[in-house]
Amino acid sequence: MATGHILIAGGGLAAATAAKTLRSEGFEGRITVVCAENEQPYLRPPLSKEFLLGKAGEDAVPVLAAGWYAENDVELVLGETVAAADPAAHTARLGSGTELHFSKLLIATGAQPRRIPLPGSDLAGVTTFRTFNDSRRLKEELSGGGRKVVMIGSGWIGMELAAAASSYGNSVTLLGLEEVPLSMAIGPELGGYFRSLHESHGVQFRLPASAAGITGAGGKASAVATNSGEVLPADLVVVAVGVVPDTALAEAAGLEIRNGVVVDASLRTSSPDVFAAGDVANALHPFTGDHHRSEHWSNALNGGKVAAKAMLGQEAALDIVPYFYTDQFDVSMEYWGYPTLAAGSVPVIRCSLEDNNFLAFWLRDGAVVAGMSVNQQKVQKPVKALISGRIPVDVERLADPAVPLDQLLPGS
Numbered sequence: 001m002a003t004g005h006i007l008i009a010g011g012g013l014a015a016a017t018a019a020k021t022l023r024s025e026g027f028e029g030r031i032t033v034v035c036a037e038n039e040q041p042y043l044r045p046p047l048s049k050e051f052l053l054g055k056a057g058e059d060a061v062p063v064l065a066a067g068w069y070a071e072n073d074v075e076l077v078l079g080e081t082v083a084a085a086d087p088a089a090h091t092a093r094l095g096s097g098t099e100l101h102f103s104k105l106l107i108a109t110g111a112q113p114r115r116i117p118l119p120g121s122d123l124a125g126v127t128t129f130r131t132f133n134d135s136r137r138l139k140e141e142l143s144g145g146g147r148k149v150v151m152i153g154s155g156w157i158g159m160e161l162a163a164a165a166s167s168y169g170n171s172v173t174l175l176g177l178e179e180v181p182l183s184m185a186i187g188p189e190l191g192g193y194f195r196s197l198h199e200s201h202g203v204q205f206r207l208p209a210s211a212a213g214i215t216g217a218g219g220k221a222s223a224v225a226t227n228s229g230e231v232l233p234a235d236l237v238v239v240a241v242g243v244v245p246d247t248a249l250a251e252a253a254g255l256e257i258r259n260g261v262v263v264d265a266s267l268r269t270s271s272p273d274v275f276a277a278g279d280v281a282n283a284l285h286p287f288t289g290d291h292h293r294s295e296h297w298s299n300a301l302n303g304g305k306v307a308a309k310a311m312l313g314q315e316a317a318l319d320i321v322p323y324f325y326t327d328q329f330d331v332s333m334e335y336w337g338y339p340t341l342a343a344g345s346v347p348v349i350r351c352s353l354e355d356n357n358f359l360a361f362w363l364r365d366g367a368v369v370a371g372m373s374v375n376q377q378k379v380q381k382p383v384k385a386l387i388s389g390r391i392p393v394d395v396e397r398l399a400d401p402a403v404p405l406d407q408l409l410p411g412s
Contacts, residue, residue, distance in 0.1 A: 002026065002027060002028050002029065003027075003028055003029040004029040004030070004102075004103030004104070005029060005030040005031075005032070005100070005101060005102050005103050006022060006027070006029065006030070006031050006032075006102065006103060006104045006105075006106065006311060007032050007034070007082070007092055007100060007102035007104070007105050007106070008031070008032065008033045008034065008105075008106045008108060009034050009081070009082035009085075009092075009105065009106065009107050009108060009109055009249055010033075010034070010035070010036075010041075010106075010107065010108030010109045010110055010278065010280075011033065011034075011035025011036060011037055011039065011040070011041045011042075011078075012041055012042070012044065012063075012108060012110050012278060012279075012300060013041065013042075013043055013044070013063055013278065013297055013300040013301055013304065014106075014108040014110075014277040014278030014279075014300040014301075014303050014304040014307070015033050015035070015041050015106070015108040015278075015304065016033070016040075016041035016063035016064050016304070017063065017300070017301055017303075017304025017305055017308075018106055018108065018277065018304035018305070018307050018308040018311075019031050019033055019069075019072075019074050019308075020064060020068075020072075020304075021304060021305045021308035021309065022308045022311070022312070023072045023074070025308065025309060025312055025314070026312075027308075027312055029103070030075070031073070031074045031075065032074075032075045032077060032100065033069070033074060033075065033076050033077065034077045034080050034081065034082050034094065035076065035077065035078050035079070035080070036079070036080070036081045036109075037078070037079065037131060037132070037133075038078045038079040039078065039131075039132050040062050040063075040064070040066060040069070040076060040078070041062065041063045041064070042061045042062050042063060042132055043060075043061055043062070043063055043297065044297060045297050045325075046060055046061050046135075047061070047129075047131075047132060047134070047135035048129070048135070048157055048160040048161055048164065049160060049164075049326075049327050050327075051135055051139070052135050052138060052139050052142075052161075052164045053164050053167060054139070054143065061132060077094070080094050080095055080096060081094065081095040081249075082094060082095075082249055083095045083249070084249070084252055084253070085102075085105055085249060085252070085253045085274070086253070087105070087253055087254070087255070087271035087273060087274050088271075090102050090103065090105075090273065092105065102273075103273065104273050104274070104275065104311040105273065105274045105275070106274075106275045106276070106277060106307050106308075106311065107249055107250055107255075107261060107269070107274065107275070107276040107277075107280060107281075108276070108277050108278045108280065108300075108304070108307075109246040109247075109248075109249055109250075109280050110245075110246055110278055110279045110280055111130075111243035111244055111245050111246055111279040111280065111295060112130065112243060112244055112246050113128035113129065113130045113239070113240075113241075113242075113243055114241050114242045114243055114244050115128065115239070116152075116211075116239065116241060118211055118213060118214060118239070119212075119213035119214065120213050120214030120215055120216060120221065121214060121239070123214055123216040123219060123220060123221040124216075124219055124220040124221065125216070125220050125221035125234075125235055125236050125237060126214055126221050126237045126239065127236075127237070127238055127239070128238075128239050128240070129157060129161060129238055129239075129240050130243065138161070138238070141236055142164065142165050142168045142170055142236075143168055144168070145168050145169030145170055146169065146170065147165075147170040147171070147235055147236050148170070148171050148173075148232075148233050148234050148235050148236070149162075149165045149170045149171065149172045149173070149234065149235075149236045149237075149238065150172075150173050150174075150175065150211075150224045150232050150234040150236070150237045150238075151165070151172060151173070151174040151175065151238050151240065152175050152210075152211050152224070152237065152238065152239045152240065152241060153174075153175070153176060153238075153239065153240035153241040153242070154174055154175070154176025154177070154178055154181035154182065154205075154207065155176075155181075155182065155185070155240065155241075155242060156182070156185070156324075156326055157240045157242075158174060158176070158181075158238075158240040158241075159174075159181060159182065159194060159198065159326070159328060160326060160327070160328060161238055161240055162174050162198060162203050163198065163201070163203075163327075163328040163329050165238075166198070166201050166202055166203050166329075167201075167329065170236075171202070172202070172203045172204065173203075173204045173205075173206060173232050173234075174198070174203060174204070174205050174206070174207075175206050175207070175209045175210060175211055175224075175226065176205070176206075176207050176208065176209070177208050177209075177210060178191070178207060178208060179207055179208050180192050180195060180207065181194060181195050181198075181205070181207065182194055185339060186335075186347075186360075186372065187346070187347060189346075189347065189349075189353075190347060190353075190360060190372070193353050194328065194331075197328065197329060197331055197356075198328070198329075201329055206226060206228075206230070206232075209226045209227060209228060209230075210226065210227045211224050211225070211226060211227075212225045212226060212227050213225045214234075214237055215231075220235070221234055221235065221236070221237050222234065222235065224237055243279065243295060245259070245260040245261070245279060245280045245282075245293065246279075246280055247260060247261055247280060250269070250276065250280070253271070253274065254271075255269045255270050255271060255274065255276075256269065256270040258282060258291070259282050259291075259293050260276075260279075260280050260281055260282035260293040261276035261280050261281050261282060262282050262291065263275065263276050263277075263281050263282065263283050263284070264283070264284050265283065265284045265285070265286050265317040265318055265319065266306065266307075266310040266315075266316055266317055266318075267281060267283060267303060267306055267307040267310055267318060268310060275307045275310060275311055276307075277300065277303035277304050277306070277307040278299065278300040278303055278304070279293070279294075279295045279299075279300065281293065281303060283303070283318050285318070285319065285338075286317055286319045287319060287321075287338070287388070288338060288340070288341065290340070292322070292338075292340065294322055296322065296323065296324035297324070298320065298322065298323040298324060299318075299322060302318060302320050303318055306318045321336050321337060321384045321387050321388050322336070322337065322338065323335065323336050330356065330375075331356060331374055331375060332374070332375055333372060333373065333374050333375075334372070334373045334380065335370065335371070335372045335373075336370065336371050336372075336380070336383050336384055336387060337362065337368070337369050337370025337371055337387050338369050338370055338387075339370065341362075341364050341369035341370065342362035342364070342369050342370040345362045345363055345364060345369075347360040347361060347362050347372075348360065348361045348362075348363065348395055348398050348399050349399065350398065350399050350400070350401050351376075351401050356374060356375055357374060357375045357376060358374050358375075358376070359371065359372065359373055359374075359376055359379065359383075360372040360374075361386075361398055363393070363395070366392040366393065367386075367390045367391055367392050367393065368383075368386040368387050368391070368393060368398070369387060370387065371383040371386065371387065379405060382405035382406050382408070382409060383405065385409055386405070386408060386409065389409070389410070391408070391409065391410060393408050394408075
């Protein structure tokens with residue numbers, strides 16, 4: 001398919017990467033990217049990391065240079081949504097009422113912050129965190145220090161935001177439903193490592209605990225009451241309790257929905273000319289044979305490429321080893337692999353947690369299914385090879401830092 005009209009609903013990494021890939025693969029037809037925000041497509045990881053901490057400016061956030069879209073004849077529609085689509089008729093309607101005909105449609109609508117029915121959540125000083133503007137506002141609120149911040153949510157975003165708030169000299173208390181933060185993702189031992197890291201920088205935890213309500217004065221938040229009856233003073237409350245896939249467009253179009261938009265390994269939906277990529281897509285992974293929905297940037301980056309190639313009729317599958325990273329205080333962590341396969345297994349630790357420099361591996365049936373690196377360099381290639389190769393390993397050698405990881409690979 002060299003011509004036609006490809007419509008992309010969404011303004012994130014998957015959308016921009018798909019548009020770029022379409023052009024690099026020789027597509028000469030019309031491309032329209034419809035972004036709900038008045039921002040050109042941007043990256044989300046810097047919002048809770050480098051940009052929020054003032055280590056990178058606004059120019060580090062866009063996926064592509066501002067002039068790329070015009071230079072490559074890609075129509076960028078800002079502050080607009082694809083409100084409805086009819087896959088059979090190949091038509092779509094924008095929120096403004098504009099009608100469009102498409103040859104292929106890519107749904108890359110991402111996710112929305114999960115909201116909890118919390119009394120007082122409409123007070124000033126209470127915010128969720130998802131967008132570029134959210135990060136701008138939070139940076140302004142935090143950068144002066146001296147604030148009492150209550151963070152609701154002990155997942156990756158909650159922990160990153162807590163680290164940023166503390167780094168600016170604010171007093172931070174974090175609430176979460178787990179007994180140990182991040183334990184659902186990486187287990188209690190490693191979750192405990194991150195808790196100790198935060199506590200060493202002054203972050204306080206209330207675990208397990210939930211917010212029962214937010215009280216205020218003069219229309220502004222002043223405290224958070226917990227389910228145990230404790231009242232935590234707060235002049236800034238951040239609700240970071242995860243996201244839900246934005247499936248409204250897909251549902252209205254009659255597509256199959258199950259924890260996101262159900263797609264095959266080529267990211268094709270239940271309608272043959274409609275695809276989905278990024279946070280909204282629940283994709284069949286060739287490695288596991290199961291569907292997985294990932295909210296990390298690597299999935300969006302590679303999903304945009306795969307969807308673009310598949311829309312052009314090429315053989316393409318999203319078969320990468322999943323990856324994400326986090327930066328908190330002086331710790332840089334990278335994770336590769338399949339959390340669903342790692343669930344329930346006790347990690348094998350190489351080196352020492354106390355040194356803030358170690359590797360952790362999760363095994364299933366004797367083979368590595370996930371790996372995590374903390375402040376280690378040049379380990380990505382062998383870790384990914386161990387996972388993708390389904391290579392049985394000797395646990396003692398895996399745990400021994402004197403044994404180079406490369407020596408655990410076949411032929412070494």
